[in-house]
Amino acid sequence: MINVDNLFGAVLVVWIMVTSGIRFGADGLRMDYYIMSCPLAELIVKNTVNTALQSDPTLAAGLVRMHFHDCFLEGCDASVLVDSTKDNTAEKDSPANLSLRGYEIIDDAKDQLEQQCPGVVSCADIVAMAARDAIFFAGGPVYDIPKGRKDGRRSKIEDTRNLPPPFFNSSQLIGMFGQHGFSAQEMVALSGAHTLGVARCSSFKSRLSNFDSTHDVDPNIDSNFAKTLSRTCSRGDNAEQPFDTSRNTFDNDYFNALIRKAGVLTSDQTLYGSTRTRGIVSSYALNQAMFFFDFQRAMIKMSLLDVKEGSQGEVRQNCRQIN
Numbered sequence: 001m002i003n004v005d006n007l008f009g010a011v012l013v014v015w016i017m018v019t020s021g022i023r024f025g026a027d028g029l030r031m032d033y034y035i036m037s038c039p040l041a042e043l044i045v046k047n048t049v050n051t052a053l054q055s056d057p058t059l060a061a062g063l064v065r066m067h068f069h070d071c072f073l074e075g076c077d078a079s080v081l082v083d084s085t086k087d088n089t090a091e092k093d094s095p096a097n098l099s100l101r102g103y104e105i106i107d108d109a110k111d112q113l114e115q116q117c118p119g120v121v122s123c124a125d126i127v128a129m130a131a132r133d134a135i136f137f138a139g140g141p142v143y144d145i146p147k148g149r150k151d152g153r154r155s156k157i158e159d160t161r162n163l164p165p166p167f168f169n170s171s172q173l174i175g176m177f178g179q180h181g182f183s184a185q186e187m188v189a190l191s192g193a194h195t196l197g198v199a200r201c202s203s204f205k206s207r208l209s210n211f212d213s214t215h216d217v218d219p220n221i222d223s224n225f226a227k228t229l230s231r232t233c234s235r236g237d238n239a240e241q242p243f244d245t246s247r248n249t250f251d252n253d254y255f256n257a258l259i260r261k262a263g264v265l266t267s268d269q270t271l272y273g274s275t276r277t278r279g280i281v282s283s284y285a286l287n288q289a290m291f292f293f294d295f296q297r298a299m300i301k302m303s304l305l306d307v308k309e310g311s312q313g314e315v316r317q318n319c320r321q322i323n
């Protein structure tokens with residue numbers, strides 16, 4: 001005799017086995033992760049990013065930097081999006097995160113995705129896709145990324161200690177990126193993201209006066225460029241200095257700037273100053289296609305840092321709040 005309750009129970013058990021088999025499978029991330037559950041996911045993110053960048057192209061830089069900060073802290077799990085609460089100061093409120101931009105674009109894409117397919121597309125995947133689409137919009141390489149990241153349940157200000165500070169030298173950068181499994185070449189390629197965007201005076205002003213015991217001004221700056229930086233800083237700590245001559249265009253101009261000793265941050269100029277990385281900078285300055293190729297490979301690798309799968313995370317309903 002089969003009664004309805006037993007049948008329901010059996011179906012439920014099979015259903016749990018099937019879904020948990022998928023959720024805890026060895027490699028939960030796939031290129032076509034949303035093909036059944038939210039086929040328009042990629043398109044919705046791309047259209048949202050394109051529309052936003054058409055009205056403000058400077059936000060491309062914001063989206064790319066957001067993805068980097070997300071992945072370097074606790075893995076690519078959208079922890080960078082969480083707002084602080086009464087009981088928790090989130091990553092967002094670290095001074096290192098000051099000036100992250102583009103949160104509204106992520107919220108906008110999430111709202112549309114929740115209408116199309118509620119509870120399906122993670123904020124972590126949206127951040128990774130949005131960065132990818134921003135790079136392409138700005139003229140950079142096109143690449144595909146696996147999807148299926150889950151959103152994290154932790155976002156703490158303490159974790160931002162793991163971000164590289166702008167005064168690091170090449171050896172320190174190699175060390176820090178090495179801890180995340182990146183080679184020196186991959187670190188240099190990723191630094192090429194500074195082909196987009198700006199730094200504020202507070203991030204480089206220490207290079208302009210009382211630099212060290214023997215130099216007032218960092219000897220690794222071209223003297224005319226030092227004047228440019230000083231002029232920027234005369235407008236205050238928040239005054240913006242573009243990293244290269246084309247702040248909204250993804251190209252290899254950043255590497256040419258380093259060769260001219262016109263790098264904005266210590267961490268930028270050190271890549272040319274150090275013999276361990278100088279050759280890589282020169283190659284990318286000469287060969288943009290090589291930079292694009294290495295960059296997109298390194299970005300895919302970065303987008304997979306410590307991702308959470310299955311029950312290690314959740315799909316947040318609102319990207320700014322843990323469920």
Ligand code: HEM
Nearest residue numbers: 061062065068099164165166190193197198199200203267
């Ligand atoms: C190598 C170590 C790195 C250091 C020390 C570093 C540091 C910084 C600093 C200090 C700023 C300026 C912040 C401000 O003054 O407002 C900045 C901006 C930026 N960073 Fe990095 N960064 C590094 C690597 C990366 C990587 C790997 C990416 C992405 C793949 C990235 C993407 C960006 C972008 C796009 C901006 C411009 C943001 C905007 O204009 O809104 N950075 N970075």
Ligand SMILES: *[C@@H]1O[C@H](CO)[C@@H](O)[C@H](O)[C@H]1NC(C)=O
Nearest residue numbers: 168169170171172173274275
């Ligand atoms: C980089 O900085 C570290 C720590 O300040 C220092 O020990 C090292 O000598 C520096 N390396 C170079 C090449 O300047």
Ligand SMILES: CC(=O)N[C@H]1CO[C@H](CO)[C@@H](O)[C@@H]1O
Nearest residue numbers: 092093094095097098099100
């Ligand atoms: C965009 C953002 O949330 N920025 C925050 C970064 O951290 C400072 C505190 O250091 C906050 O005041 C900002 O709101």
